[in-house]
Amino acid sequence: MMRLPVFRYLAPKSSAEAVRMLSTEGPTAAVVAGGTDLYPNMKRRQVSVRTLVSLRRLAALRGAQAGPDGAWRIGAGTSLMALERDRRLAAERPALHAAVKSISTPVLRTMGTIGGNVLLDTRCNYYDQNFEWRRAVNHCLKCTGDTCWTAPGSDRCWAVNSSDSVPVLIAMGAVARLEGPAGVREVPVESLYRDDGIAWLTKAKDELLTELVLPPPDGWRSHYGKLRRRGTFDFPVLGVATALRLDGDRVAEARIVLNGVGSAPLRAKEAEAFVVGKRVDAETAKQAGELAFKPAKPLDNTDFENAWRKKMVKVYVRDGLLAAARA
Amino acid sequence: MTEPARESASPAKKKARAPRKAKAPARPRKVTTTLRVNGEDHEVAFLPHKTLLEVLREDLGLTGTKHGCELGECGTCTVVVDGEPMLSCLLLAVECDGREITTVEGLSTAQGPHPLQRAFADLNAAQCGYCTPGFLCASKALLDRDPSPSRDTIREELAGNLCRCTGYGKIYEAVERAAAVMRGEPVPPVPGIDPASPTGEVARGC
Numbered sequence: 260m261m262r263l264p265v266f267r268y269l270a271p272k273s274s275a276e277a278v279r280m281l282s283t284e285g286p287t288a289a290v291v292a293g294g295t296d297l298y299p300n301m302k303r304r305q306v307s308v309r310t311l312v313s314l315r316r317l318a319a320l321r322g323a324q325a326g327p328d329g330a331w332r333i334g335a336g337t338s339l340m341a342l343e344r345d346r347r348l349a350a351e352r353p354a355l356h357a358a359v360k361s362i363s364t365p366v367l368r369t370m371g372t373i374g375g376n377v378l379l380d381t382r383c384n385y386y387d388q389n390f391e392w393r394r395a396v397n398h399c400l401k402c403t404g405d406t407c408w409t410a411p412g413s414d415r416c417w418a419v420n421s422s423d424s425v426p427v428l429i430a431m432g433a434v435a436r437l438e439g440p441a442g443v444r445e446v447p448v449e450s451l452y453r454d455d456g457i458a459w460l461t462k463a464k465d466e467l468l469t470e471l472v473l474p475p476p477d478g479w480r481s482h483y484g485k486l487r488r489r490g491t492f493d494f495p496v497l498g499v500a501t502a503l504r505l506d507g508d509r510v511a512e513a514r515i516v517l518n519g520v521g522s523a524p525l526r527a528k529e530a531e532a533f534v535v536g537k538r539v540d541a542e543t544a545k546q547a548g549e550l551a552f553k554p555a556k557p558l559d560n561t562d563f564e565n566a567w568r569k570k571m572v573k574v575y576v577r578d579g580l581l582a583a584a585r586a
Numbered sequence: 587m588t589e590p591a592r593e594s595a596s597p598a599k600k601k602a603r604a605p606r607k608a609k610a611p612a613r614p615r616k617v618t619t620t621l622r623v624n625g626e627d628h629e630v631a632f633l634p635h636k637t638l639l640e641v642l643r644e645d646l647g648l649t650g651t652k653h654g655c656e657l658g659e660c661g662t663c664t665v666v667v668d669g670e671p672m673l674s675c676l677l678l679a680v681e682c683d684g685r686e687i688t689t690v691e692g693l694s695t696a697q698g699p700h701p702l703q704r705a706f707a708d709l710n711a712a713q714c715g716y717c718t719p720g721f722l723c724a725s726k727a728l729l730d731r732d733p734s735p736s737r738d739t740i741r742e743e744l745a746g747n748l749c750r751c752t753g754y755g756k757i758y759e760a761v762e763r764a765a766a767v768m769r770g771e772p773v774p775p776v777p778g779i780d781p782a783s784p785t786g787e788v789a790r791g792c
Contacts, residue, residue, distance in 0.1 A: 262635070262636075262637075262640070263635040263636075263637065264635065265614050265633070265635050266634075266635055267634075268617075268634040268635070268678070270681075294676050294678070295658055295673075295676055298637075298658075298675075298676045299657040299658060299676070302656060302657065303657070313678075313681065315681050340670075363658075364661070364745050364746025365671070365742065365743050365744075365746050366661060366664060366671045366672065366673055366724065366746040366747075367673070367746060369670045369672060370673065370676060370677070490745070491745035491746065492659065492745075492746070
């Protein structure tokens with residue numbers, strides 16, 4: 260049996276109180292909303308949490324509203340299932356809706372929140388194991404060890420960002436609203452991440468993600484493609500978000516975001532620049548896929564062989580561009 | 587929404603360290619709360635780090651809900667909370683006060699088993715039976731929300747519950763049969779099953 264370790268449980272009544280608690284409790288405090296990512300990690304003793312700050316009483320963090328201009332404000336505590344059942348979101352932001360619907364399983368989407376998916380812990384075959392398994396390999400760099408077993412010669416951790424919502428939010432130019440002791444700040448979702456499996460977030464420990472803001476669509480159309488072994492449960496071993504703004508039949512602007520291939524989501528900038536000014540036909544999409552293939556460097560620390568995952572980048576970018584152009 | 591503290595060695599300090607365990611707060615104190623389970627209020631005292639699964643089984647004696655992976659990867663501990671399926675292994679019991687919890691024990695009534703239980707039994711939708719309480723609870727939440735789900739909807743909604751014996755076909759059929767019964771529609775008889783028996787007892791010839 261895997262029991263949760265003992266912790267102190269706090270349930271603040273406002274986000275300001277939550278921030279105060281996080282500041283006071285220090286780095287061994289953890290925020291929990293749905294718990295579907297944190298509790299398994301706590302049960303496997305991957306993280307050490309002395310104080311749990313639960314957001315269950317913060318009703319203000321729940322709910323998603325669309326403005327008259329088509330901009331969306333999504334509370335970080337909104338459950339993934341609530342977003343999945345939001346027909347307006349499905350109609351107006353189908354790529355985000357598809358990404359949310361592809362996360363894990365219905366029962367976990369009922370419990371998990373969009374904020375939790377945005378701040379999802381990085382994952383690795385050498386890290387997401389129980390304590391005994393990890394002890395047998397003398398632990399890894401991300402958790403008490405001194406070697407990254409994915410790349411033993413490396414001095415960094417290569418655990419992978421496996422969020423489905425993040426690449427789409429970046430492709431849509433979404434902004435994250437963070438509440439901290441010094442006040443509120445809004446940063447692009449893209450700047451929340453760092454290419455480091457251990458310190459994968461730029462957010463301070465005592466900052467609370469309260470809201471995600473999607474700018475008005477302004478002609479952007481997008482698509483999300485996900486590669487995984489099973490049609491349910493599995494995290495993406497490759498997630499590709501493509502967003503295009505067309506001027507007539509030619510691309511005015513493009514964003515291509517890869518996830519599951521590094522510790523941070525990756526912009527395929529060369530491929531983005533390549534498609535600008537062109538019609539998205541089969542040949543353009545294929546060549547863009549080749550360009551996105553280069554910067555993607557998946558390592559052997561998730562499901563499937565890494566060389567094949569890298570090859571799939573070409574296919575998913577090509578198909579994603581064609582699908583976004585049709586969206 | 588998690589950003590937990592880590593016990594990680596920084597790359598700069600490359601030396602082996604024994605895993606440092608969190609210092610537990612001195613003598614953790616139990617919390618007392620009222621849990622509403624299967625229509626009854628239970629005043630129960632437990633440590634705040636206990637999951638709903640542990641409290642149901644260990645403090646309330648409701649062992650119908652099963653321990654599976656305890657990590658959200660199998661669905662066998664599914665219960666219904668406020669009409670929605672939830673994994674009791676990933677839910678703190680302390681967060682369940684004021685919520686309506688239904689476990690597999692709460693499905694049947696004085697009139698007999700729930701149509702889902704009856705259909706699962708009639709169609710042999712269980713083999714080893716370990717996943718069955720989770721399937722029943724997830725299916726109940728589905729049928730309460732959608733009385734006429736398509737096969738694809740059933741498949742999708744039950745995608746978080748693993749069964750390693752049946753291959754799922756019988757489970758889907760049982761959910762469809764129960765849905766028909768709940769809608770008041772006639773269902774074909776199952777050979778060897780006495781439809782008049784309130785418990786769905788199998789008429790064994792021996």
